[in-house]
Amino acid sequence: MAESGLSYDQGPPFGAPLRYFLVAPLFMLVAAGLGIFRPDWLITRWSPVSLALTHLITLGYLAMVMLGSLLQMLPVVLGTPVPAVRLIGWLGLLGLSVGTPSLVLGFLLAEPLWLYAGMWILAAGLIPFSIAISISLVKTAAPLVAWPIRQAALALVITLLLGIVLAGAFSSLWPVSSIAELTTLHATWGLIGWVLILIIGIAYQVVPMLQITRPYPLWLTRGLTWALFVGLLLYSVAAQIESMASIGLLGTLLLCAGCLVFAGVTLRLQAGRRRKVPDITLNFWRFGMACLIFSALFFPVLHWLPDVWTEAAEISLGIAFMLGFVASVVSGMLYKIVPFLAWFHLKTQTHAKVGSIPNMKQMIPDNLARIHFRLHLASLALLLPAPFLPAPVNRYVSIAGLLLLAASAIRQWLNLLRAKRLFLKHGGYLD
Amino acid sequence: MHDISHNISHNISHYLTADHHHCDDLFADAENAVATDDWPAAMTQFESFAAATLLHFTREESILFPAFEERTGMGHGPTAIMRGEHVEMRETLQGMEQALTEQDADAYLGLAETMLMLLRQHNMKEEQILYPMADQALADGASVMVREMEALTA
Structure with missing residues (x-):
């Protein structure tokens, strides 16, 4: 029997997942800005702006957080470290951070060169990442969890x-x-x-x-x-x-x-x-599950909708699934992962006594996380119906929704930065 | 005591996993009491939680881990790491106790959040990896070992 690892030590250095988490909200911010200035996403999901927005959100935000989390969670749930985690972490991060904007420019400018570059940069980052996690998924001693x-x-x-x-x-x-x-x-x-x-x-x-x-x-x-x-x-x-x-x-x-x-x-x-006890992560998850139910009920209905509604319904469905379901769940998780890691690495690095360093709720206080949650809810309350509204009302409602989305991304970013700042202030170091 | 003493399992995984759940429930009771500012109840519930958790650590450290190490020859393997995490959690428990004596709800709830993350990640690794390994390595003496662990009291 192999000496299966069972250690926090096998987790990556704090900086590896943290960089992903701090870059992700910036992509959401860019997406909100693009949506405000180029409103043709409201008309059809096939417009270049729609494709650009979809990839800013799915790659720049969702995949960014999910890959960062995997680097951290795989060693805990599988008991096997991700091989060459620092190198793989940087490759994945650079692949997403450089490949996504390139791809997005390709869509917006209809410029094959940007698309071509984005595709290969993403592949160069994500393929090594996939191979590395596959290795720990094959080696794991906990196959049921791994499937x-x-x-x-x-x-x-x-x-x-x-x-x-x-x-x-x-x-x-x-x-x-x-x-x-x-x-x-x-x-x-x-x-x-x-x-x-x-x-x-x-x-x-x-x-x-x-x-x-x-x-x-x-x-x-x-x-x-x-x-x-x-x-x-x-x-x-x-x-x-x-x-x-x-x-x-x-x-x-x-x-x-x-x-x-x-x-x-x-x-x-x-x-x-x-x-x-009240818990912001729980709020995010419950809202996320509600949006998943909405998406699952809405999807089969698409085929039977009158043609005039189809485009609007598809856009609304995409928003419900990507922002309502996935972004909510992912944001909720970050409010557990980041404060815990900041506390844990600080404790391990400085050997400080438990009471002398900020605890998880001081790293990111509930009231700050709650502001993010409320902005997120408010933005979705406007964005979900926006595609169905007549012009020019759809434009005004969507701009308001996107401004709220931008505000929620900024609040999330500041909340996560706060944990990093406290970590550094109390003597932690990022390697 | 808790329900597993009435219907005791003869399988190491089942027994210790049920013991984890017992500790989790006590943790939640104490936290719920602090959240509603019911300090006398919180103190009682916390003492039950701390006692059950420390007893669980002792069950592993004095019975399961030595037997596992001897049988598998893995003296510096998973059990060493689990012992290290027990140290970490004992310290966090002390911090929670201090917050409780000072009736500092924010400090308690912040540390409780931290404790739960430590405890549940630790339990996850034990339940998904270490206990199944122990079930295999120690199958012949499992029911005796479970009885020994159950006989330990705080």
């Missing part, structure tokens, strides 16, 4: 490959006949396969841990992410072959049912929690 994360990592690679095929098609490197279908697949593998399955796998660990709830039922942890994975495969096969529409519908229903089951069970577990 959802393995599925998510595979989905990330598939998303990336589809993205490369699409970017190549856009920059005329190679011909692709079905760009629309491939784009849908790219989005589905990214949002359901990578994002949702990863969140589910992490939720199995952190929901019972943070609120002291009962564990997720065994039938769910054994079967749910597999069902989603099968749903994805059915959906993908059917998307390529027209005669298999019924299989595609089955896949869609499986995906939506999976979302509903996950959100429903999570809300139920949280309702029965032992811990009764």
